[in-house]
Amino acid sequence: MDNPPDIVVMALGYAEQAKTLAIDWATSPAAWSQFALLVLSWLLSLAVSRRFGARLSALIGPKEGARGPVAAVRRFALRFLPLLLPLLAYGFTAVGEAITRSVFGSGAVIAFGKRVFLFVAARAFARDVLTDPFLRLLGRYVLVPLAALNALGLLDPAMAWLEAQMVELGNIRFSLAALIRGLIAGSLLFWLGSWSNRQSAVYIKAQQELRPATRELAAKAAEVIIFGAAFLLLLSIMGIDLTTIAVLGGALGVGIGLGLQQIAANFISGIILLIEGQTTVGDYVELDGGETGTIVKMTARACVLETFDGRWIVVPNDHFITTRVVNYSDQGSANRYEVPFSVSYDTDINLVPDLIVRAVEALPFVLKTPEGPDCELKGFGESGVDFAVEYWVNGIDDGRNKYASQVLFAIWNALKAEGIEIPYPHRVVELKGRMPT
Template identity: 75%
Template sequence: MDGHSEFAGRVLSWLEQGLAIAEGWLRSPAAWSQFALLAAAYLVARLIARRLQPRLVTIITPKAASEGLLPDLRRFLLRFLPLLLPLLAYGLTALGESLTRATFGSGEVIAFGKRVFLFLAARTLVRDVVTDAFLRLLGRYVLVPAAALYALGLLDPAMERLAAAEVVLGNIRFSLLTLIRGAIAGSLLFWLGAWSNRQSADYIKAQQELRPATRELAVKAAEIAIFGAAFLLLMSILGIDLTAVAVLGGALGVGIGLGLQQIAANFVSGIILLLEGQTTVGDYVELDGGEKGTIVKMTARACILETFDGKWIVVPNEDFITSRVVNYSDQGSANRYEAAFSVSYETDINLVPGIIEAAVAALPFVLKAPDGPDCELRGFGESSVDFAVEFWVNGIDDGKNRYGSPVLFAIWNALKVAEIEMPYPQRVVHLRPAAPAPA
């Protein structure tokens, strides 16, 4: 209750001071002249803005189809035109303040008006210029109230009040002002870091002359550098000694060595994968554990594989280093597959390779280079002669692109046309005569 009564007393004191200042202004001829200068500054600023703004729009607006850095910069500047009126009023008021102080030796009224125009500029910035949701929220609840307190001359007392209030966390003491400043600075820094990270990632990914693995590594390095710099800058703003951060880093290193070995191994493995570039985004891979799919994303901890039926498999990076990985090559490269079939023993097997190779070569997706279809005799089974035809295609038989099924259809149709039988197992059953009954 004592704290509330003390605060209420301060508020009443500020109100009394404000009423006394307003009463003094109403009785002072110098104050009335300053009010007139404020009104004149606003009217002149409004007239200049009305004439100048259409011309600025015409000059700054780029052509509709133009692209590039300069047109984007001009479009960005167009968003700030609503600030023209309050800023012009602020500038003219500043000139009027210097004039009244030289003439009357005082300029409190016009200085108050200048602060009001600055408040209007802040309000216009948040309402009409800023489009990002986070920045608009920050401006609405931080910038505009701070500008209002500054206009009323209450910003310094409020700062002193916040600096005097302490927050105790164990043996650590912070002033409320330090916590608020840290929260605002941290929000801005990490928002700026996220924006910078997106811009740098888009720029790096647009460099097609770099290998995909190099681009991914550069994106991760830029992300670590940006957020690391933001964290160190925030520590400096909060006044935290960076030696404490070094001690924390040492303790974190011990924790990683003892309890986070697997995470550290995956992180290091991810860096090795990006540096070597033997597997990268877009590759179709198959691991010893049976996982197979196209790599759609590589993170610091794991690789994301997408199967042909749309499922995502998260594979730790360490598995790519410690186990055997079959990489079916980069996108667009040729791969060899084979299809097995059998014919009966009554077939003239010397005719089979020519028939099958011609039938498979006629398929539109089968390549002639690096080698055309090759039909090979694989062995003599119990009831059939076994063959296999090898063929090259430009892609991967991953389920989406089914190359095996059309090839088998072509083999079946070609054998039917040539009247070659594809046998099935047959068994001969011998029935013994029944034994004579005992006499």
């Protein structure tokens, strides 16, 4: 190949240097003594870790069934025991390096060994210590390769080459190394932000003395602060001047004004809903279009309603501001319902109200305050006399709580027990003239 790429030339150069270095080490007494010290350090570390590893595990580990923050910290510390062997080897090697440099005036081999032990520690950290799937993936494909490059002495040249490769996006200019650092740091920051957001949300929602709307607002505010800080920190790590974001902010403002105004309206409406607290998670609502359900989730863009049959309805937040919404629940407030029924015209209707009131108020879920059951005469229908019983319950008849069904059963049983007939449609047909023969 007449004109090989620069990276091939660089690789061939490093391969030649490695060959020369290997030959020098193979023929040098000082190198052999350093190799011996490396082996001795590893064997000594192996013996110490086997002798004291179990004792250290028993000392650090909490008692079986122990709970609380102290036990959690001790269990967390216990996960780092796989690093004991390579870190001990690194420490013993550092001592051996000091001896070697004082005797032979060189320590290249033993310094290489130290880096190899660091590689072994990084591999054990990614394989045995990290339990989160994302962090384990990051450790396997980022930490371990970096440790391998460091062990081979190629980390600094690789970083210098990446720093020399520039990326330009309009007025923004940064190196390939900065881009890689940004991707790695961004992954870690947003993973940490997600973890912090989950922990803060759990803590805030556990504060029962706060109103549900206040808890939701505090959780959303914490989420915005956490991810906003992570974004600004990421820009700083990548070396991007924050003043250049002003252009992006202006373009984003125009986009919101033209094409994203509905999203902005929903976001602002969500903040208004959380601040006012008139509609919050757990409320049973009826929308202007007739949809009913319980609010199970409130996001920055929409509220999620769950119907009694398990379906989820996603409703934009601005619907709760600009249209009529009936809120049937206010964290356990009482609600009144009405059940109609009819009796035959042959019935003494003066007996019906007291009979039905006694039957309905005997039901355990029917309230006596703010008002007990009330049976009223509604009119005289085509087939019977129409009545309706009104009653109060502490909850919502939403399909899960079938209050009306139980009230109808009570009415049926009470009327049947008294021999009162529940009518069905009748028709009287008159035939005029002579019957055909």
